[in-house]
Amino acid sequence: xxxxxxxxxxxxxxxxxxxxxxxxxxxxxxxxxxxxxxxxxxxxxxxxxxxxxxxxxxxxxxxxxxxxxxxxxxxxxxxxxxxxxxxxxxxxxxxxxxxxxxxxxxxxxxxxxxxxxxxxxxxxxxxxxxxxxxxxxxxxxxxxxxxxxxxx
Amino acid sequence: xxxxxxxxxxxxxxxxxxxxxxxxxxxxxxxxxxxxxxxxxxxxxxxxxxxxxxxxxxxxxxxxxxxxxxxxxxxxxxxxxxxxxxxxxxxxxxxxxxxxxxxxxxxxxxxxxxxxxxxxxxxxxxxxxxxxxxxxxxxxxxxxxxxxxxxx
Numbered sequence: 393x394x395x396x397x398x399x400x401x402x403x404x405x406x407x408x409x410x411x412x413x414x415x416x417x418x419x420x421x422x423x424x425x426x427x428x429x430x431x432x433x434x435x436x437x438x439x440x441x442x443x444x445x446x447x448x449x450x451x452x453x454x455x456x457x458x459x460x461x462x463x464x465x466x467x468x469x470x471x472x473x474x475x476x477x478x479x480x481x482x483x484x485x486x487x488x489x490x491x492x493x494x495x496x497x498x499x500x501x502x503x504x505x506x507x508x509x510x511x512x513x514x515x516x517x518x519x520x521x522x523x524x525x526x527x528x529x530x531x532x533x534x535x536x537x538x539x540x541x542x543x544x
Numbered sequence: 545x546x547x548x549x550x551x552x553x554x555x556x557x558x559x560x561x562x563x564x565x566x567x568x569x570x571x572x573x574x575x576x577x578x579x580x581x582x583x584x585x586x587x588x589x590x591x592x593x594x595x596x597x598x599x600x601x602x603x604x605x606x607x608x609x610x611x612x613x614x615x616x617x618x619x620x621x622x623x624x625x626x627x628x629x630x631x632x633x634x635x636x637x638x639x640x641x642x643x644x645x646x647x648x649x650x651x652x653x654x655x656x657x658x659x660x661x662x663x664x665x666x667x668x669x670x671x672x673x674x675x676x677x678x679x680x681x682x683x684x685x686x687x688x689x690x691x692x693x694x695x696x
Binding site for chain 1: 607635
């Protein structure tokens with residue numbers, strides 16, 4: 393039974409706050425939270441620039457953090473809220489984690505996992521699309537617009 | 545120019561030693577090394593059980609370690625030697641790293657990245673197959689045989 397005292401929009405708003413923090417640090421603004429039974433157990437954002445590490449996507453960090461919190465490699469009771477569609481790396485990691493549910497904000501039509509026709513997620517993982525999609529997308533659009541202006 | 549004082553077989557042997565260490569620790573025996581100009585800059589093996597973390601594949605750790613060593617997110621001058629065909633998660637990470645070359649021992653017909661028809665690696669990444677394939681495969685077969693005997 394999934395006891396959710398807060399809505400998907402509430403948790404996506406928390407993920408958006410993480411994305412906003414990423415933007416302020418010069419990171420591509422993608423944020424995420426992981427919940428169990430309607431409580432956040434891990435939160436974070438993209439840190440690829442800060443850590444000089446292409447694997448430091450929000451999702452990757454949160455899979456590790458959630459497993460640490462729960463003392464289990466597998467996350468069937470968890471929901472991941474993420475502001476941008478995961479890439480194939482993150483989808484592959486989510487597959488191994490057997491995560492129960494993924495809630496996604498904006499689509500990534502260029503590098504999102506659904507650009508791969510074959511399924512990358514675990515068959516037991518539920519996916520829910522488009523929560524606060526406009527807000528999640530607007531943050532990314534504004535970030536890249538500013539970046540282009542800075543580069544001249 | 546790639547100065548390789550040692551052969552691919554030599555570096556795969558080093559990766560195999562890592563895989564052997566993994567097996568001794570009860571980890572699925574997959575090992576890897578990363579080289580630049582014929583020198584090993586990072587080495588490691590699968591640690592998913594030890595770290596309770598599905599993302600702790602040898603390749604993921606070595607992408608992070610190599611980037612740390614080089615102070616660069618991107619690894620076009622690097623070669624990864626890995627005893628087993630990378631999974632989609634690792635292939636996705638290798639894509640982001642733009643790694644120059646990947647040398648693979650055994651194939652993973654069930655979960656290897658080539659089970660996905662669309663390309664997951666970066667178009668600039670060269671792939672070389674089958675170095676010490678029999679030895680890399682034998683280590684895995686022996687590991688799973690022993691595991692079944694222990695469980696059975």
